[in-house]
Amino acid sequence: MVRTLDQVFREDWGRVLATLISLLGDFELAEEAAQEAFAIAADHWLRDGTPSNPRAWLIRTARNRATDRIRRNRTLDAKYGLLVNDDGSEVQMATTAFPDERLELIFTCCHPALAIEAQVALTLRTLGGLTTDEIARAFLVPERTMAQRLVRAKRKIKAAGIPFRVPPPHQHRERLGAVLAVVYLIFNEGYVGRDELAAEAIWLGGALTEFLPDEPEIHGLLAMMLLNDSRREARFSGGELVLLADQDRSQWDTTQIAAGRAELDRALALGGRGPFVLQAAIASLHADTPCDWAQIAALYGELTRLTGSPVVELNRAIAVAETEGPAAGLRIVDALGLDDFRYLHSTRGELLRRLGRTDEARDAYLRARQLTDDGAERRFLERQLTELAGRTGAG
Amino acid sequence: MYADYGAINETPGVTPGPPMGLPENATTVRVDEGGKTLITDGPFVGMKEAVGGFFVLEADDLDAAIEVAARVPAARYGGAVEIRPAETYW
Numbered sequence: 001m002v003r004t005l006d007q008v009f010r011e012d013w014g015r016v017l018a019t020l021i022s023l024l025g026d027f028e029l030a031e032e033a034a035q036e037a038f039a040i041a042a043d044h045w046l047r048d049g050t051p052s053n054p055r056a057w058l059i060r061t062a063r064n065r066a067t068d069r070i071r072r073n074r075t076l077d078a079k080y081g082l083l084v085n086d087d088g089s090e091v092q093m094a095t096t097a098f099p100d101e102r103l104e105l106i107f108t109c110c111h112p113a114l115a116i117e118a119q120v121a122l123t124l125r126t127l128g129g130l131t132t133d134e135i136a137r138a139f140l141v142p143e144r145t146m147a148q149r150l151v152r153a154k155r156k157i158k159a160a161g162i163p164f165r166v167p168p169p170h171q172h173r174e175r176l177g178a179v180l181a182v183v184y185l186i187f188n189e190g191y192v193g194r195d196e197l198a199a200e201a202i203w204l205g206g207a208l209t210e211f212l213p214d215e216p217e218i219h220g221l222l223a224m225m226l227l228n229d230s231r232r233e234a235r236f237s238g239g240e241l242v243l244l245a246d247q248d249r250s251q252w253d254t255t256q257i258a259a260g261r262a263e264l265d266r267a268l269a270l271g272g273r274g275p276f277v278l279q280a281a282i283a284s285l286h287a288d289t290p291c292d293w294a295q296i297a298a299l300y301g302e303l304t305r306l307t308g309s310p311v312v313e314l315n316r317a318i319a320v321a322e323t324e325g326p327a328a329g330l331r332i333v334d335a336l337g338l339d340d341f342r343y344l345h346s347t348r349g350e351l352l353r354r355l356g357r358t359d360e361a362r363d364a365y366l367r368a369r370q371l372t373d374d375g376a377e378r379r380f381l382e383r384q385l386t387e388l389a390g391r392t393g394a395g
Numbered sequence: 396m397y398a399d400y401g402a403i404n405e406t407p408g409v410t411p412g413p414p415m416g417l418p419e420n421a422t423t424v425r426v427d428e429g430g431k432t433l434i435t436d437g438p439f440v441g442m443k444e445a446v447g448g449f450f451v452l453e454a455d456d457l458d459a460a461i462e463v464a465a466r467v468p469a470a471r472y473g474g475a476v477e478i479r480p481a482e483t484y485w
Contacts, residue, residue: 113435113436114436159480159482161456161457161480163455
């Protein structure tokens with residue numbers, strides 16, 4: 001029963017909060033009032049049934065709570081003025097159709113004047129409705145630290161005057177990039193094992209496609225996340241990491257692959273050729289049997305030109321190794337200056353192993369292991385090293 | 396204490412400025428070679444650099460202040476402009 005209420009709250013939390021922030025002009029006050037309203041709802045709705053317009057009920061209740069709070073706190077006189085008319089009567093709100101202001105909310109939360117960790121935490125808290133404790137656990141930091149991060153971000157928004165609005169056209173592209181970067185970061189955190197964050201990022205991506213249906217990069221990001229996440233079950237077997245080539249394809253989520261490809265088609269139809277659209281196209285090719293590695297290598301090449309990222313070049317090297325052989329891949333890898341990047345060394349190890357240069361392969365795997373904290377990745381590297389040792393023994 | 400500040404403000408030769416907000420609410424603005432505005436959270440932290448000047452701006456919001464800050468030549472010549480909100484302490 002409580003679970004059902006949770007589901008009802010899930011989408012409404014972000015919408016109710018966005019409306020309250022717009023109404024009150026204060027993140028902290030709005031959040032406290034929303035929290036109270038949801039707590040009251042949990043109680044009342046179970047007893048009296050769900051009201052006909054739950055969202056309006058929540059906003060009205062929260063606004064009344066905020067008004068009470070402001071009345072109690074005389075120093076907030078100015079804000080009280082926003083909620084009452086000159087004659088002292090309360091401002092009448094249209095209670096049936098509140099505009100959806102979640103897009104304003106996400107642009108505010110992802111404002112570049114906030115630290116990136118704060119942007120991520122604030123987005124998950126306000127749009128996603130995750131509790132401070134849930135966010136803290138997902139990012140492996142103490143709850144107190146996360147609570148401070150959120151409070152500081154909310155205070156900065158107020159003190160520095162970060163606006164609550166969708167950016168004007170001349171800033172739109174850049175600010176949208178910041179929003180997508182936040183969603184991507186949340187997805188990446190989830191991709192290394194914390195499933196709830198991957199699901200959260202996909203949910204946020206879906207919400208963004210509703211807010212801005214004509215932005216190809218949003219569809220690209222959502223497609224890329226859906227396609228990569230569709231292999232989640234197959235990426236681990238008994239807690240151990242399984243490489244793409246060795247994955248049990250029956251464990252791939254075909255419905256999700258289809259959904260991802262539909263998003264990709266939409267992005268391409270909108271003329272998208274941005275970094276996320278390219279990554280989605282690559283993820284889509286990876287889901288084919290057999291993989292078109294030449295095409296994947298070409299797309300990575302395009303992505304490198306767009307981003308200038310050596311990490312993308314490393315991925316291109318892997319695709320090139322599949323079509324032109326390990327020596328060609330290794331030439332690309334050895335030209336990269338990514339000495340502290342563990343995947344550079346694990347990739348080198350793999351290519352050197354294929355070339356039969358066992359000693360060098362071992363050194364590369366050892367260097368990768370030295371740079372890896374993650375348990376499953378370390379164990380994977382251990383297995384590679386054991387296998388290499390077996391080879392040396394046999395040879 | 397306020398009387399002391401008031402007295403300083405009325406001292407001949409003094410041009411009073413508004414009190415500044417906390418460094419933690421500062422925003423730093425730089426402009427890269429491509430003309431892109433780079434915005435970071437927090438004050439401008441540099442040990443060797445000197446403050447080259449300041450001005451007071453009345454802006455509707457932080458975005459408006461950032462647009463003005465990005466026009467300061469120092470921001471595109473390797474320097475930075477730190478935006479601090481003005482604060483009311485009384």
